[in-house]
Amino acid sequence: MQICRTRSGIRALRENWAGADVILAPTMGFLHDGHLSLMRRARLRAGKEGRVIATIFVNPTQFGPGEDLESYPRDEARDVALLRAEGVDAVFIPDVREIYDPHAQTIVETQELAKILIGKLRPGHFRGVATIVTKLFNIIRPLAAVFGEKDFQQLAVIRTMVRDLDMGIEIIGVPTAREADGLAMSSRNVRLSPADRAAAPILHAALAEAQALAATGITASRLRSHVRARLGSEPRAQVRSVDIRDAESLASLSGPLSRPAVILLAVSFGSVLLIDNCIVHPAKETP
Ligand code: AMP
Numbered sequence: 001m002q003i004c005r006t007r008s009g010i011r012a013l014r015e016n017w018a019g020a021d022v023i024l025a026p027t028m029g030f031l032h033d034g035h036l037s038l039m040r041r042a043r044l045r046a047g048k049e050g051r052v053i054a055t056i057f058v059n060p061t062q063f064g065p066g067e068d069l070e071s072y073p074r075d076e077a078r079d080v081a082l083l084r085a086e087g088v089d090a091v092f093i094p095d096v097r098e099i100y101d102p103h104a105q106t107i108v109e110t111q112e113l114a115k116i117l118i119g120k121l122r123p124g125h126f127r128g129v130a131t132i133v134t135k136l137f138n139i140i141r142p143l144a145a146v147f148g149e150k151d152f153q154q155l156a157v158i159r160t161m162v163r164d165l166d167m168g169i170e171i172i173g174v175p176t177a178r179e180a181d182g183l184a185m186s187s188r189n190v191r192l193s194p195a196d197r198a199a200a201p202i203l204h205a206a207l208a209e210a211q212a213l214a215a216t217g218i219t220a221s222r223l224r225s226h227v228r229a230r231l232g233s234e235p236r237a238q239v240r241s242v243d244i245r246d247a248e249s250l251a252s253l254s255g256p257l258s259r260p261a262v263i264l265l266a267v268s269f270g271s272v273l274l275i276d277n278c279i280v281h282p283a284k285e286t287p
Pocket of ligand 1: 026027028034175176177178184185
Protein backbone atom coordinates (compact mmCIF):
# COMPACT_ATOMS: atom_id res chain seq x y z
CA MET A 1 0.00 0.00 0.00
CA GLN A 2 1.30 3.41 -1.00
CA ILE A 3 1.21 6.24 1.53
CA CYS A 4 1.02 9.74 0.03
CA ARG A 5 1.18 12.95 2.03
CA THR A 6 1.17 15.51 -0.78
CA ARG A 7 -1.31 16.44 -3.48
CA SER A 8 1.36 16.06 -6.13
CA GLY A 9 2.24 12.58 -4.80
CA ILE A 10 -1.32 11.26 -4.89
CA ARG A 11 -1.92 12.90 -8.30
CA ALA A 12 1.17 11.22 -9.75
CA LEU A 13 -0.04 7.87 -8.41
CA ARG A 14 -3.49 8.51 -9.87
CA GLU A 15 -1.94 9.22 -13.25
CA ASN A 16 -0.09 5.90 -13.12
CA TRP A 17 -3.48 4.27 -12.62
CA ALA A 18 -5.12 6.23 -15.46
CA GLY A 19 -6.79 3.18 -16.99
CA ALA A 20 -8.14 1.79 -13.70
CA ASP A 21 -11.45 2.40 -11.93
CA VAL A 22 -10.47 4.36 -8.83
CA ILE A 23 -12.81 4.25 -5.84
CA LEU A 24 -12.35 6.78 -3.04
CA ALA A 25 -13.09 6.20 0.67
CA PRO A 26 -12.65 9.41 2.67
CA THR A 27 -12.26 9.18 6.49
CA MET A 28 -11.04 11.18 9.45
CA GLY A 29 -9.08 8.16 10.71
CA PHE A 30 -9.16 6.30 14.03
CA LEU A 31 -10.65 3.51 11.99
CA HIS A 32 -13.23 0.99 13.16
CA ASP A 33 -15.15 -1.79 11.45
CA GLY A 34 -17.61 0.71 9.95
CA HIS A 35 -14.75 2.34 8.05
CA LEU A 36 -13.47 -1.08 7.02
CA SER A 37 -16.89 -1.99 5.61
CA LEU A 38 -16.52 1.13 3.44
CA MET A 39 -13.15 -0.19 2.20
CA ARG A 40 -14.72 -3.57 1.38
CA ARG A 41 -17.56 -1.89 -0.51
CA ALA A 42 -15.02 0.20 -2.39
CA ARG A 43 -13.06 -2.95 -3.31
CA LEU A 44 -16.24 -4.62 -4.54
CA ARG A 45 -16.92 -1.63 -6.82
CA ALA A 46 -13.30 -1.42 -7.98
CA GLY A 47 -13.04 -5.11 -8.85
CA LYS A 48 -9.71 -6.87 -9.17
CA GLU A 49 -8.39 -4.44 -11.75
CA GLY A 50 -9.52 -1.26 -10.01
CA ARG A 51 -7.84 0.69 -7.21
CA VAL A 52 -9.08 1.75 -3.79
CA ILE A 53 -7.76 4.99 -2.33
CA ALA A 54 -8.56 5.86 1.30
CA THR A 55 -7.95 9.26 2.82
CA ILE A 56 -7.26 10.16 6.44
CA PHE A 57 -7.74 13.84 7.18
CA VAL A 58 -9.26 15.41 10.28
CA ASN A 59 -10.79 18.34 8.44
CA PRO A 60 -10.65 21.48 10.62
CA THR A 61 -13.23 23.41 8.57
CA GLN A 62 -16.04 21.05 9.54
CA PHE A 63 -15.47 21.62 13.28
CA GLY A 64 -17.03 24.64 14.97
CA PRO A 65 -15.51 26.69 17.80
CA GLY A 66 -15.58 24.69 21.04
CA GLU A 67 -16.06 21.37 19.21
CA ASP A 68 -13.72 18.40 19.52
CA LEU A 69 -11.12 19.13 16.81
CA GLU A 70 -8.20 19.01 19.28
CA SER A 71 -9.46 15.98 21.18
CA TYR A 72 -10.55 14.05 18.08
CA PRO A 73 -8.90 10.60 18.47
CA ARG A 74 -5.98 9.81 16.15
CA ASP A 75 -3.75 6.76 15.61
CA GLU A 76 -2.12 6.88 12.21
CA ALA A 77 0.10 3.82 12.62
CA ARG A 78 -2.84 1.62 13.56
CA ASP A 79 -4.99 3.05 10.75
CA VAL A 80 -2.29 2.38 8.16
CA ALA A 81 -1.93 -1.22 9.37
CA LEU A 82 -5.71 -1.77 9.18
CA LEU A 83 -5.94 -0.33 5.65
CA ARG A 84 -2.97 -2.42 4.51
CA ALA A 85 -4.58 -5.57 5.94
CA GLU A 86 -7.79 -4.68 4.10
CA GLY A 87 -5.96 -4.57 0.75
CA VAL A 88 -6.40 -0.83 0.15
CA ASP A 89 -4.07 0.30 -2.65
CA ALA A 90 -3.16 3.76 -1.39
CA VAL A 91 -3.86 6.15 1.45
CA PHE A 92 -3.67 9.92 1.22
CA ILE A 93 -2.72 11.49 4.58
CA PRO A 94 -2.15 15.21 4.02
CA ASP A 95 -1.58 17.75 6.78
CA VAL A 96 -3.76 20.84 7.05
CA ARG A 97 -1.28 23.14 5.24
CA GLU A 98 -1.12 20.74 2.31
CA ILE A 99 -4.89 21.01 1.86
CA TYR A 100 -5.80 24.60 2.74
CA ASP A 101 -4.16 27.63 1.19
CA PRO A 102 -4.48 30.49 3.70
CA HIS A 103 -5.66 32.72 0.82
CA ALA A 104 -8.39 30.36 -0.40
CA GLN A 105 -11.60 32.17 -1.39
CA THR A 106 -13.95 29.42 -2.46
CA ILE A 107 -16.38 27.24 -0.54
CA VAL A 108 -19.03 24.73 -1.55
CA GLU A 109 -22.39 24.85 0.21
CA THR A 110 -25.66 22.98 -0.23
CA GLN A 111 -27.61 25.98 0.95
CA GLU A 112 -30.87 24.82 2.63
CA LEU A 113 -29.76 21.24 3.24
CA ALA A 114 -26.74 22.52 5.18
CA LYS A 115 -28.94 24.52 7.59
CA ILE A 116 -31.35 21.86 8.86
CA LEU A 117 -30.91 19.02 11.39
CA ILE A 118 -27.18 18.63 12.24
CA GLY A 119 -26.53 21.85 10.31
CA LYS A 120 -28.61 23.69 12.91
CA LEU A 121 -26.63 22.16 15.79
CA ARG A 122 -23.30 22.61 14.01
CA PRO A 123 -23.46 25.78 11.87
CA GLY A 124 -20.92 25.64 9.04
CA HIS A 125 -20.31 21.91 9.45
CA PHE A 126 -21.68 20.86 6.07
CA ARG A 127 -19.94 23.73 4.29
CA GLY A 128 -16.69 22.24 5.61
CA VAL A 129 -17.74 18.75 4.55
CA ALA A 130 -18.86 19.76 1.03
CA THR A 131 -15.70 21.79 0.47
CA ILE A 132 -13.24 19.10 1.61
CA VAL A 133 -15.06 16.36 -0.30
CA THR A 134 -14.99 18.52 -3.45
CA LYS A 135 -11.27 19.09 -2.98
CA LEU A 136 -10.62 15.37 -2.51
CA PHE A 137 -12.71 14.61 -5.61
CA ASN A 138 -10.71 17.15 -7.61
CA ILE A 139 -7.34 15.93 -6.35
CA ILE A 140 -8.07 12.22 -6.82
CA ARG A 141 -10.73 12.24 -9.59
CA PRO A 142 -12.35 8.94 -8.62
CA LEU A 143 -14.98 7.06 -10.59
CA ALA A 144 -16.99 6.52 -7.40
CA ALA A 145 -16.79 7.29 -3.69
CA VAL A 146 -18.19 5.46 -0.66
CA PHE A 147 -19.87 7.12 2.35
CA GLY A 148 -21.62 5.68 5.41
CA GLU A 149 -25.39 5.83 5.89
CA LYS A 150 -24.67 6.52 9.57
CA ASP A 151 -24.05 10.12 8.52
CA PHE A 152 -27.35 10.25 6.68
CA GLN A 153 -27.49 14.01 6.16
CA GLN A 154 -23.84 14.06 5.04
CA LEU A 155 -24.67 11.47 2.39
CA ALA A 156 -27.64 13.61 1.26
CA VAL A 157 -25.42 16.71 1.12
CA ILE A 158 -22.83 14.91 -1.01
CA ARG A 159 -25.38 13.40 -3.38
CA THR A 160 -27.01 16.83 -3.80
CA MET A 161 -23.70 18.58 -4.39
CA VAL A 162 -22.61 15.99 -6.99
CA ARG A 163 -25.93 16.37 -8.81
CA ASP A 164 -26.10 20.17 -8.63
CA LEU A 165 -22.50 20.71 -9.73
CA ASP A 166 -22.42 17.93 -12.38
CA MET A 167 -19.48 16.27 -10.70
CA GLY A 168 -20.18 12.97 -12.42
CA ILE A 169 -18.95 10.84 -9.52
CA GLU A 170 -20.97 7.83 -8.42
CA ILE A 171 -21.85 8.02 -4.71
CA ILE A 172 -22.28 4.69 -2.91
CA GLY A 173 -24.00 4.54 0.50
CA VAL A 174 -22.87 1.85 2.95
CA PRO A 175 -25.10 0.51 5.78
CA THR A 176 -24.21 1.40 9.38
CA ALA A 177 -21.90 -1.03 11.18
CA ARG A 178 -22.88 -1.56 14.82
CA GLU A 179 -21.42 -2.93 18.04
CA ALA A 180 -23.01 -6.11 19.43
CA ASP A 181 -25.32 -4.01 21.65
CA GLY A 182 -26.55 -1.95 18.69
CA LEU A 183 -24.47 1.20 19.21
CA ALA A 184 -23.45 2.62 15.83
CA MET A 185 -19.66 2.41 15.49
CA SER A 186 -18.00 5.81 15.68
CA SER A 187 -14.47 7.06 16.29
CA ARG A 188 -16.00 9.21 19.04
CA ASN A 189 -17.28 6.20 21.04
CA VAL A 190 -13.87 5.87 22.78
CA ARG A 191 -14.45 9.29 24.33
CA LEU A 192 -17.57 8.07 26.19
CA SER A 193 -17.16 7.42 29.94
CA PRO A 194 -17.92 3.80 30.93
CA ALA A 195 -21.33 4.85 32.29
CA ASP A 196 -22.16 6.79 29.12
CA ARG A 197 -20.97 3.91 26.94
CA ALA A 198 -23.33 1.61 28.85
CA ALA A 199 -26.23 4.05 28.30
CA ALA A 200 -25.52 4.89 24.63
CA PRO A 201 -27.26 1.87 23.03
CA ILE A 202 -30.53 3.65 23.90
CA LEU A 203 -30.26 5.40 20.51
CA HIS A 204 -30.51 2.12 18.67
CA ALA A 205 -33.16 0.76 21.06
CA ALA A 206 -35.36 3.84 20.49
CA LEU A 207 -34.95 3.51 16.71
CA ALA A 208 -35.81 -0.20 16.75
CA GLU A 209 -39.01 0.53 18.73
CA ALA A 210 -39.89 3.30 16.29
CA GLN A 211 -39.54 0.91 13.38
CA ALA A 212 -42.09 -1.43 14.94
CA LEU A 213 -44.43 1.47 15.84
CA ALA A 214 -44.32 2.98 12.34
CA ALA A 215 -45.93 -0.16 10.97
CA THR A 216 -48.97 0.42 13.23
CA GLY A 217 -50.08 3.52 11.30
CA ILE A 218 -48.96 6.10 13.90
CA THR A 219 -48.53 9.74 12.77
CA ALA A 220 -45.08 11.21 12.27
CA SER A 221 -45.49 13.64 15.17
CA ARG A 222 -46.63 10.93 17.61
CA LEU A 223 -43.77 8.72 16.53
CA ARG A 224 -41.36 11.59 17.14
CA SER A 225 -42.81 12.20 20.63
CA HIS A 226 -42.47 8.53 21.42
CA VAL A 227 -38.78 8.43 20.43
CA ARG A 228 -38.09 11.66 22.32
CA ALA A 229 -39.72 10.27 25.49
CA ARG A 230 -37.81 7.01 25.21
CA LEU A 231 -34.49 8.85 24.90
CA GLY A 232 -35.55 11.23 27.69
CA SER A 233 -35.94 8.25 30.05
CA GLU A 234 -32.13 7.93 30.10
CA PRO A 235 -30.80 10.54 32.53
CA ARG A 236 -27.29 10.51 30.99
CA ALA A 237 -28.63 11.38 27.52
CA GLN A 238 -29.06 15.01 26.48
CA VAL A 239 -31.39 14.88 23.51
CA ARG A 240 -30.21 17.45 20.96
CA SER A 241 -32.60 16.63 18.13
CA VAL A 242 -35.13 14.03 17.06
CA ASP A 243 -36.54 14.43 13.55
CA ILE A 244 -38.68 12.47 11.17
CA ARG A 245 -38.20 13.40 7.53
CA ASP A 246 -38.97 12.09 4.09
CA ALA A 247 -36.21 9.55 3.43
CA GLU A 248 -35.61 10.87 -0.10
CA SER A 249 -35.94 14.64 0.15
CA LEU A 250 -35.44 15.18 3.91
CA ALA A 251 -38.64 17.32 3.81
CA SER A 252 -40.50 17.67 7.15
CA LEU A 253 -43.41 15.30 7.73
CA SER A 254 -46.64 15.43 9.67
CA GLY A 255 -49.71 13.19 9.68
CA PRO A 256 -49.71 9.48 8.93
CA LEU A 257 -46.64 8.16 7.12
CA SER A 258 -47.31 7.47 3.46
CA ARG A 259 -43.77 6.96 2.20
CA PRO A 260 -40.52 5.69 3.71
CA ALA A 261 -39.25 8.14 6.32
CA VAL A 262 -35.98 8.52 8.16
CA ILE A 263 -35.72 9.11 11.89
CA LEU A 264 -32.61 11.10 12.71
CA LEU A 265 -31.21 11.35 16.24
CA ALA A 266 -28.54 13.56 17.74
CA VAL A 267 -27.87 12.89 21.42
CA SER A 268 -25.02 14.12 23.63
CA PHE A 269 -23.44 12.12 26.43
CA GLY A 270 -21.22 14.58 28.29
CA SER A 271 -19.26 16.38 25.57
CA VAL A 272 -19.67 13.57 23.02
CA LEU A 273 -22.31 14.06 20.33
CA LEU A 274 -23.63 10.79 18.92
CA ILE A 275 -25.88 10.46 15.88
CA ASP A 276 -27.90 7.60 14.49
CA ASN A 277 -30.81 7.07 12.12
CA CYS A 278 -33.04 4.45 10.62
CA ILE A 279 -35.53 4.19 7.80
CA VAL A 280 -39.12 3.43 8.80
CA HIS A 281 -41.87 2.20 6.52
CA PRO A 282 -45.54 3.13 6.76
CA ALA A 283 -48.23 0.63 7.67
CA LYS A 284 -49.18 -1.56 4.71
CA GLU A 285 -52.61 -0.59 3.41
CA THR A 286 -55.21 -3.27 4.03
CA PRO A 287 -57.26 -3.93 0.89
P1 AMP B 1 -15.51 9.66 9.71
O1 AMP B 1 -14.12 9.13 9.85
O2 AMP B 1 -16.32 9.58 10.96
O3 AMP B 1 -15.56 11.00 9.00
O4 AMP B 1 -16.24 8.65 8.72
C1 AMP B 1 -15.71 8.36 7.45
C2 AMP B 1 -16.74 7.61 6.66
O5 AMP B 1 -17.09 6.41 7.35
C3 AMP B 1 -18.05 8.39 6.48
O6 AMP B 1 -18.55 8.16 5.18
C4 AMP B 1 -18.93 7.80 7.54
O7 AMP B 1 -20.31 7.91 7.23
C5 AMP B 1 -18.49 6.36 7.52
N1 AMP B 1 -18.83 5.71 8.78
C6 AMP B 1 -18.58 6.16 10.04
N2 AMP B 1 -19.10 5.31 10.95
C7 AMP B 1 -19.70 4.30 10.27
C8 AMP B 1 -20.41 3.14 10.63
N3 AMP B 1 -20.64 2.82 11.91
N4 AMP B 1 -20.89 2.32 9.66
C9 AMP B 1 -20.68 2.64 8.35
N5 AMP B 1 -20.00 3.73 7.93
C10 AMP B 1 -19.52 4.56 8.87
